[in-house]
Amino acid sequence: SMVLLKNDNNILPLKANQKIAFVGPLVSDEFNIIGSWAALGDRSGFATSVKEGVTNYLKNVSNITFDQGVEIKSTKRDLMQTALDNAKNADVIVAVMGERENMTGEAASQTNIDLPGMQKEFLTELKKLGKPLVLVLLNGRPLTLTWENENMDAILEAWWPGTRGGDAIAQTLFGANNPNGKLPMSFPRNVGQLPLYYNHKNTGRPYLGPTDPEQKYKSQYTDVGNSPLYPFGFGLSYTTFEYSNMKISSNKIKFGEKLKISVEVKNTGNFEGQEVVQLYIRDLVGSVTRPVKELKGFEKINLKKGESKTVSFEISSEDLKFYNLDMKNVAEAGSFEVFVGENSSSERKANFELVN
Structure with a gap:
């Protein structure tokens, strides 16, 4: 069910001999990875984190670092510098980011569907290092990923993958599993496009075709395209x-x-x-x-x-x-x-x- 949203220059799958910096608030997480509508309480030992999944898959992780960097929603920066210092020495950076499990689902509507907290700022600092940058998402709703789509080398939408999610993510990142999932919803370019769905009806205004010159009085936004960033049914593969x-x-x-x-x-x-x-x-x-x-x-x-x-x-x-x-x-x-x-x-x- 994981969906590969971007993979420039075939940066994925990763190679076991690469120096890899795994960072992000969800890289060692065993609680949120299960998702919403799961039992409350201590979930430690019941789910496999991404860190544990990578360790299980590779066995030898001497060339890999794991750092949190930031929290999911907090604006604290005290963990960021250590993660950046370790990432400087990596061949590839993998950022595992997303939402808390209670940010999605019943009674969890939001007007802002960007990555929460300091996560985008952390990505901005990681981008400055000039390393190939992979974003792994753990979330339960479409997010606005326009900046991420422009600045990440690869994006893997892993959703809330469940108790063995860390193993599945590791196997996918290193090529044991070739992603073949397709999006069951559309991802917007901007929250102002919502609601956004592929089977919408005509607006009644003149149609703006893909080759029409720009005209004001058409079915269009003036500051962003009508199309979603990632349409319903979209999903890439390691092959073509x-x-x-x-x-x-x-x-x-x-x-x-x-x-x-x-x-x-x-x-x-x-x-x-x-x-x-x-x-x-x-x-x-x-x-x-x-x-x-x-x-x-x-x-x-x-x-x-x-x-x-x-x-x-x-x-x-x-x-x-x-x-x-x-x-x-x-x-x-x-x-x-x-x-x-x-x-x-x-x-x-x-x-x-x-x-x-």
Whole structure:
């Protein structure tokens, strides 16, 4: 379920012979890593911290340091300098940051979803060291990570991974596990974009297409793009995938018939990996306003290095139904777009019509 959000220059997976500085308020944490809706009290010994997970995986950690640096929410700086001094000698820095378990969930709404406390300031100081910088996140909600996306070399969203989470994170960071998770929500560029979700409806204002010149009276913000920082369904891998040869069996179907859509996916990277191929539709005109996209199917495939597979989906008129003004579940004749790709922002598409 971990989601790789960024991996510039293939900084991940890490190598066991590297000098690595693990820092951050959650690097040795055994309490918050379990997440909310877990038992209160002393959780020590019940969960594996990231520090313990790395030690379990590597056995020899003589070339690795572990420092807290800052607390999750506190503004204290007294632990920061020691962590910075140790990080100066590292080949790579891994910052394990995020939220307290009680900051997410029931009765935990917030207007600020940046990294809390001094965590971003600590990252700023780490960035000044000029070392490759990896951010591992432990949290239960989307965060605003615009600055982090611009300044980190790699970002791994680990959520609240549970009692053996530290082991899972270590195995992922060092390449024993190739991340293949996809986001179940959209991450905003700015909190002002919220609520933000992929299957929103049109605003009624003129559409601002990806190639339109900048115009004021369109469906857009004036200070940030409309799109999320990381869209619904997004997630990278240590390998790369290439989509090609999308086909649709017909450009027209009748009620009760089925349409077949296929696409070829190839592993073009250096690792075996899994990809989640996603199918979305758009009903261009309806008796009630329809979402700009709707997820209608997905399939996870495993591909060895250089391997290709053809993934196929079927769409019937049943998949095109929605509740109309009379609250009847109906499909309406009309024009549709179908998208196949790696996330909800994919523009790889074909067109078809549902006819009587």
